[in-house]
Amino acid sequence: MSYVIEVKNLSVTIKSTKIVDDVSLSVKKGEVFGILGPNGAGKTTTIECIEGIRTNYTGDISVLGFNLLKNRTDLLKKIGIQLQEASYPDRLKVKEICKLYSSFYENPKDFHSLLESIGLHHRVNTHYSKLSGGEKQKLSIILALIPDPEILFLDELTAGLDPRSRREVWDIILKLKKEGITIMTTTHFLEEAEYLCDRICIMNQGKIVYTETMSNIQSLSSKQVVLSSKDEIPQEAFMAIPSVEKVSVEEDVYTIFCQPDIFLKEFNKISSLGKYVITNINVKQATLESIYFEKTGEKNE
Numbered sequence: 001m002s003y004v005i006e007v008k009n010l011s012v013t014i015k016s017t018k019i020v021d022d023v024s025l026s027v028k029k030g031e032v033f034g035i036l037g038p039n040g041a042g043k044t045t046t047i048e049c050i051e052g053i054r055t056n057y058t059g060d061i062s063v064l065g066f067n068l069l070k071n072r073t074d075l076l077k078k079i080g081i082q083l084q085e086a087s088y089p090d091r092l093k094v095k096e097i098c099k100l101y102s103s104f105y106e107n108p109k110d111f112h113s114l115l116e117s118i119g120l121h122h123r124v125n126t127h128y129s130k131l132s133g134g135e136k137q138k139l140s141i142i143l144a145l146i147p148d149p150e151i152l153f154l155d156e157l158t159a160g161l162d163p164r165s166r167r168e169v170w171d172i173i174l175k176l177k178k179e180g181i182t183i184m185t186t187t188h189f190l191e192e193a194e195y196l197c198d199r200i201c202i203m204n205q206g207k208i209v210y211t212e213t214m215s216n217i218q219s220l221s222s223k224q225v226v227l228s229s230k231d232e233i234p235q236e237a238f239m240a241i242p243s244v245e246k247v248s249v250e251e252d253v254y255t256i257f258c259q260p261d262i263f264l265k266e267f268n269k270i271s272s273l274g275k276y277v278i279t280n281i282n283v284k285q286a287t288l289e290s291i292y293f294e295k296t297g298e299k300n301e
């Protein structure tokens, strides 16, 4: 497996509070990996450590085989960083900002062709202050692409954009993914994660509480039977039923990932389960949204 980002036991402590707490994750080459989580969960801090912007951490981070603390300058030539809140002097024109960024690199990508492919070429002579929110975000992607990066980091890329601009930006990201760039992104939009990401993790209070591929999440959708029992039912009893893929237990609630129609038909036939008293049984639709609310302990209202 070729991982381009490997993070082991990353922790960041500020004023004796752990804002990132023992985070381990890895990202494969060409993958779009999303970090989700509520405000203050530690997403930006985590991504900033991986980008090499923050160094006040413990743990090991390897990006494209570089050790961040030793080879940060070399790494910066190979990654593109889109900043959550970038701002430039109002009187600078788009082309002047692009030229400035290009001057930072030995072999920058031609910004005119980037402006063309991202659809901002018609604004090349426009002052930064005159760009719309969507255009500013497109510019921030172009600037992140100037180093011709192998990995692109995006932090809340579409925050504040209207639905049309958001879609446009998503399509740009999908185009970049097709070109083979690895992308790590944070987002508050679950629909964005569903649209763009190959794999996601959910952070809560500094910890990763869930990691899964989007294709698994989508195949888990509408495949849960949730039942309650005061009895302690061994997981093997459920696993013996055809179509059951996984069982999770929380107090007296058993969530069974399965094909509900097959499960319910077979369940009654299994005599070993007859001795347990089932107090409630439901078929539940699991979606990224329901997983998110379950894992972050927030209410889905």
Ligand SMILES: Nc1ncnc2c1ncn2[C@@H]1O[C@H](COP(=O)(O)OP(=O)(O)OP(=O)(O)O)[C@@H](O)[C@H]1O
Pocket: 014, 019, 037, 038, 039, 040, 041, 042, 043, 044, 045, 046
């Ligand atoms: N330099 C700092 N000093 C003190 N606290 C900080 C500092 N940087 C971050 N924090 C705190 O660390 C926690 C995590 O912040 P972080 O920005 O990583 O979260 P986040 O998940 O990206 O949140 P958001 O979705 O709101 O952007 C927050 O409670 C934040 O207030």
